[in-house]
Amino acid sequence: MKKRVLSVLLVMIFTASIFAFAGCTTSGGSADADVVKLGFIGPMTGDAAIYGSSAEEGAQLAVAEINEAGGIDGKNIELVAYDSKADQTEAINAYNRLRDQDGVVAVIGGTLSGETLAMKDIMVQDNMPVLSPTATAVEVTEDAPNVFRTCFLDDYQGQAAANFAATTLSAKTAALLIGTGNPYSEGVSEAFKTAFTAKGGTIAGSESYGTADKDFSAQLTKIKDMNPDVVFVPDYVQTVGPILQKAKEMGITAKFVGADGWDGVQEEYADAAQGNYFTNHYAADSPSETVQNFITAYKAEYNKVPNSFAALGYDAVCAMVAAITAAGSTESADIITALGATDHPGVTGTLKFDEEGNPKDKEVTIIKIDGGQLKFDSTVVNQ
Amino acid sequence: MNLFLQQLINGLNVGSIYALIAIGYTMVYGIIKLINFAHGEIMMFGAYFAFIAATSFQLPVWAVLLSSMIIMSIIGVTIEFIAYRPLRNAPRLSALITAIGVSLFLQNLALIIFKPDPKVMPKIFPETIYKLGEIDISSTTLITIGLSLFFMVLLDLYIRKTKQGRAMRAVSEDKDAAILMGINVNRTISLTFAVGSALGALGGVLFSVAYIQVYPTMGVMPGLKAFIAAVLGGIGIIPGAMLGGFIIGMVETMTKAYLSTTWADAIVFAILIIVLLFKPTGILGKNTREKV
Numbered sequence: 001m002k003k004r005v006l007s008v009l010l011v012m013i014f015t016a017s018i019f020a021f022a023g024c025t026t027s028g029g030s031a032d033a034d035v036v037k038l039g040f041i042g043p044m045t046g047d048a049a050i051y052g053s054s055a056e057e058g059a060q061l062a063v064a065e066i067n068e069a070g071g072i073d074g075k076n077i078e079l080v081a082y083d084s085k086a087d088q089t090e091a092i093n094a095y096n097r098l099r100d101q102d103g104v105v106a107v108i109g110g111t112l113s114g115e116t117l118a119m120k121d122i123m124v125q126d127n128m129p130v131l132s133p134t135a136t137a138v139e140v141t142e143d144a145p146n147v148f149r150t151c152f153l154d155d156y157q158g159q160a161a162a163n164f165a166a167t168t169l170s171a172k173t174a175a176l177l178i179g180t181g182n183p184y185s186e187g188v189s190e191a192f193k194t195a196f197t198a199k200g201g202t203i204a205g206s207e208s209y210g211t212a213d214k215d216f217s218a219q220l221t222k223i224k225d226m227n228p229d230v231v232f233v234p235d236y237v238q239t240v241g242p243i244l245q246k247a248k249e250m251g252i253t254a255k256f257v258g259a260d261g262w263d264g265v266q267e268e269y270a271d272a273a274q275g276n277y278f279t280n281h282y283a284a285d286s287p288s289e290t291v292q293n294f295i296t297a298y299k300a301e302y303n304k305v306p307n308s309f310a311a312l313g314y315d316a317v318c319a320m321v322a323a324i325t326a327a328g329s330t331e332s333a334d335i336i337t338a339l340g341a342t343d344h345p346g347v348t349g350t351l352k353f354d355e356e357g358n359p360k361d362k363e364v365t366i367i368k369i370d371g372g373q374l375k376f377d378s379t380v381v382n383q
Numbered sequence: 384m385n386l387f388l389q390q391l392i393n394g395l396n397v398g399s400i401y402a403l404i405a406i407g408y409t410m411v412y413g414i415i416k417l418i419n420f421a422h423g424e425i426m427m428f429g430a431y432f433a434f435i436a437a438t439s440f441q442l443p444v445w446a447v448l449l450s451s452m453i454i455m456s457i458i459g460v461t462i463e464f465i466a467y468r469p470l471r472n473a474p475r476l477s478a479l480i481t482a483i484g485v486s487l488f489l490q491n492l493a494l495i496i497f498k499p500d501p502k503v504m505p506k507i508f509p510e511t512i513y514k515l516g517e518i519d520i521s522s523t524t525l526i527t528i529g530l531s532l533f534f535m536v537l538l539d540l541y542i543r544k545t546k547q548g549r550a551m552r553a554v555s556e557d558k559d560a561a562i563l564m565g566i567n568v569n570r571t572i573s574l575t576f577a578v579g580s581a582l583g584a585l586g587g588v589l590f591s592v593a594y595i596q597v598y599p600t601m602g603v604m605p606g607l608k609a610f611i612a613a614v615l616g617g618i619g620i621i622p623g624a625m626l627g628g629f630i631i632g633m634v635e636t637m638t639k640a641y642l643s644t645t646w647a648d649a650i651v652f653a654i655l656i657i658v659l660l661f662k663p664t665g666i667l668g669k670n671t672r673e674k675v
Contacts, residue, residue, distance in 0.1 A: 046499045047598075180645060208644050212604070214594040217393040218639035224519075225386050238501055242595045249521045251512045268503040 036077045036330060038063075038320065039098035040313075041119070042111030042134075043086035047238040050264045051309050052111045055133050056081050057302055058313030059108055065297065066318070072325050079317070084110060088118035095119045099126060105330040106131065108316045111309070113137035113154070113184045120144060129323075129335040133316035134309055136260065137183045141357040146336050148357040150316045150348065152364060154184060157259050157279045158191025160364035160380040161232065164277070165192075165257055166199035168366075168378060171229035175254070176206040177219060177243065179235045188234035188259045204228040211239075216246050224252050234259035241269035248272045263307045263367075263374070270372035280367045281308040281348040283376035294347045308348065315346035385517040390640040391633070396524045396593065398632020399531035403586035404609035405616070405624035406538065407579035413555040413619035414575045416475065417467060420482040422583055423606020424489035425462075429455045429584025430504070430591040430601065431497060437505050444507045448530075451588050452581040459580025460573045468569070493599035501596040508592060527589045534582060535625050541578075542621060551575055555619065604648075608635070611655040617665030626666060 040059055042052025056079075063079045071077055080102045082094035091110050098104045106129040110116035116135035123130050124144045132140060132149040136157065141147050152160075165171045174196055179185035193203055204226040207219035220243070223231060231247070231254045233240055240262055247256065248271070258265075258278035265273045284295060284305050294314060298306040306314075319342055324330065327338035344351040352360045361381065368377040404426055411419040433451040436442045442450065466485050470478045511522045542548035550571045553561040562568055590605060591597045608631055616627025631651055638647040664670060 047501060049500050210645060210648070213644070214596065214601075215397060215635075215639075217396065218390060218636050219644065221386065221389045221393060222640060225389075238596065241503070245595050249510060249512075249523060251519055251521075 034075050036072055036075050036324065037102055037104045038077060038079050038317065039095070039102065039104035039107040039109065040079050040081040041084050041091055041094045041098070041107065041109030041115065042081075043115075044081075044083040046086050048086040048112060048236055050237060050307075051134060051261075052084065052086075054264075054307050054309035055108075055111050055313035055316075058298070058306060058310030058315075059133070059317045061298055061301055061310075062314045062317035062321075064301075066321050072321060077317075077321065079108070080104060084112075084115050086112055086115065088115050091115035091119055092122065095122060099128065105129070105324070105332075106320055106335055108133060108313070108320060110135055113140060113187075114182070116140050117183065120147065123147060127332045127336070129320070129332055129339060131316050131320050131339065133312040134260075137187050139183075144357065146332070148339050148342075148353055150312050150319065150346070150351060150359065151260070151281055152362045153358055154187035154259075155191035156362070156382060157364055158188040158193075158234070159195040159382045160366075161188070161234075161257055161259060161279050162192045162195035162199060162201075163380050163382065164279070164366050164378070165230045165232070166196060166201050169230060169255060169257075169277075171201060171255070173202050173204040173226075173228040174230045174232055175204045175223045175226050175228040177216075177223065177231060177233045178206065178208045179211055179239060180208045181211050182235065184259075184261065185235045189232060192232050192234070209239075214242060216243050217250075220247055220250055220252065223254075224250055228254050230254055231256050232258070234261060236261040237264045237269075240265055241272065244269055244272035244276065260308060263309060266369050266372050266374055270369070273369040275368070275370065277366055277368050277377060279380075280365045280374075282311045283365045283367055284374060285376050286365075290345060291347050311347040315344070315348050315351060318346060319344045319351055386640075388518050390636055392518070392520055392524060393640075394633035394636035395528055395629065396632070397636060398629035399528045400586050400590050400593070400628075401605065401609045401612050401632050402535065402625045402628025403531050403582050403589070404605060405612040405628045406535070406621060407583040407586075408610050408613040409616070409618055409621055409624035410551075410575050410579040412613070413621075414551060414572055415467070415471070415478075417478045417482060418610065418618075419467075419579075420479075420606070420610075421462060421466075421485040421489055422579070423602030423609070424486050424493070425455055425459055425580050425583040425602070426587035426590065426606060427493060427597075427599065427602030428458065428489065429580075429587035430597045431493065431502075432584070433507075433588040433591065434502055434504055434597050437507050447507055448585065448588055452584045455584035455587075456577035456581045459576040459583075463573060463576040468572075490599055490603075497599060499599060501598040504591040504595055504597055506592070523592060527593060530585070530589065534585060538578070538582070538621065547571070547574055608651055611651060614655060615658050615665055617668035620665065620667050623665050623667040 040056055042055050043049055044052045059079055063077050067076045084091035084094055108131055111134050113135045116132050127146050130147045134151050136151055136154045138153050138155055176189045178189045233243055256276040260280050262278035263280055322344055323338035324335055327334035342351055342353055349362050354360045364380045366377040367374045407422045429451045432454050433447050436447040436450050466481050508523050508526050513520050550566045553566055554568055554571050612627035612631040613624045616623030635647050635651055638650050
């Protein structure tokens with residue numbers, strides 16, 4: 001008798017919880033005629049949280065500024081943001097929700113290359129105007145006339161890193177440490193390898209690790225044995241930090257060079273990252289007025305210095321709004337045409353797109369990590 | 384040759400951590416024939432408590448280790464009391480499912496309390512590099528291997544020389560006969576969980592110092608590998624767990640060093656399958672037949 005009551009009670013609780021959680025997903029999906037809705041997708045929790053949340057903060061700042069200045073023809077913009085958790089299925093669900101329930105006219109997203117590639121097919125099918133602030137993998141804009149991006153590409157920054165290493169750092173030998181299964185890490189290192197050898201350098205060796213791996217001692221021991229001038233590690237902060245820490249522990253003296261995923265490594269891994277370099281989209285200590293205005297506004301709102309993802313998120317929204325204003329309508333086709341003709345002076349440089357939807361001739365900033373701060377080192381423009 | 388020796392030391396480093404965690408699995412299995420799948424989470428919480436002790440309370444190194452071990456012993460005993468004791472006489476499958484449930488519960492509890500973003504473990508051990516001829520050994524590696532060996536020797540002495548140690552061995556061999564001998568079985572089992580959890584917590588702290596990050600799912604992989612180590616060495620046999628831990632650590636490191644990083648995990652898991660197929664009692668296990 002007691003067992004029966006208990007089991008019936010449990011079944012009732014489980015059934016009730018299904019309905020409770022089903023309620024959570026529905027949102028007010030009615031299209032508001034006086035609000036232009038933009039969607040945002042990026043990881044706000046988990047290992048890659050810093051990228052999504054920073055880009056979103058930059059994006060929201062842009063939305064607030066634009067609304068204060070009158071919005072688009074008097075209409076306010078609203079940014080609807082969803083957490084992709086760096087999971088491709090979550091990202092696709094988020095996109096579907098943005099399209100069906102929120103009725104967004106354009107999407108600022110995804111943030112990571114992996115999730116953007118996962119959503120690409122559906123976005124192309126819907127002809128949704130998409131401007132990714134930070135996805136750097138080459139395939140993101142291939143055969144996708146509606147997909148644009150604010151950031152330079154993986155092969156572009158890999159090339160820049162190689163040029164920097166060969167020229168400024170005078171490196172003759174380089175070792176690669178690649179994250180397998182991560183299109184970002186694999187893409188940038190491939191480009192680095194090609195460009196570095198083209199400049200006359202030798203690749204001393206290439207080691208790899210799995211995306212969930214936390215133990216890098218075996219790979220770093222081999223790299224130490226190779227004794228390269230430079231070690232190239234293009235990956236995200238939460239992987240790079242432990243790698244640099246382990247390398248320092250093992251006494252590896254080579255200079256480490258990274259890519260834009262390193263932005264943020266100076267916060268928790270300042271010691272380990274000291275004296276190393278990475279390619280980035282902008283430098284906070286750049287003298288440009290546009291950059292400094294943005295940094296002042298961002299600091300006032302969030303009480304911290306913006307990283308490049310915040311800058312890219314900001315630029316993406318500004319560029320998208322400029323396109324919608326120029327198009328004079330919220331129809332997909334009109335926005336896409338207007339986006340193609342963008343000529344926008346952004347925080348991360350002047351934004352102009354080529355036929356693929358990638359930015360043309362963008363400058364790559366080299367950042368040096370010094371004393372827990374990111375310092376501007378030099379700029380590289382690939383020939 | 385030097386490269387090989389260097390990789391050998393890497394293997395010893397990770398192997399000693401696996402050994403510490405494997406002991407927890409093997410002790411619990413030995414005494415109540417339960418594979419405590421929640422042990423990986425005990426390791427994870429041990430790391431979190433050490434993190435809190437080191438950052439929020441700024442305790443010295445020895446206090447960080449001891450506090451983490453003591454807190455986790457208490458939690459381990461509590462888990463046994465709440466989740467496993469009521470199922471002492473239930474079929475083994477029920478207890479196994481409960482163990483998996485406890486594991487998931489603890490992971491999600493950590494997720495809610497600490498959030499999924501990884502925390503950075505501060506450097507509580509001094510960071511120097513010692514040179515042994517051509518080989519570099521970091522102080523962290525030395526401390527990890529040293530502490531692990533110290534506690535393993537301590538445990539071995541405890542099991543062999545003290546009364547409670549003998550009680551644990553007695554209960555492992557034959558629970559009913561132990562009761563007849565006047566041994567307080569409940570207390571002995573709780574003590575086993577306490578000791579196993581303390582060592583698991585130590586493993587967690589050493590792991591987080593070696594690999595810097597503390598996050599809610601950090602116990603899953605090392606827990607699985609430590610379990611494989613325990614089975615490899617002979618589940619229920621404490622020296623077996625130590626041996627298994629070092630072997631798995633070596634296999635993993637050497638595979639990454641000489642074969643391929645992507646194959647390392649696959650080979651470790653394959654070992655489990657091979658052991659279960661050919662010598663399920665493990666390397667140090669004896670083929671005991673039930674005498675009717």
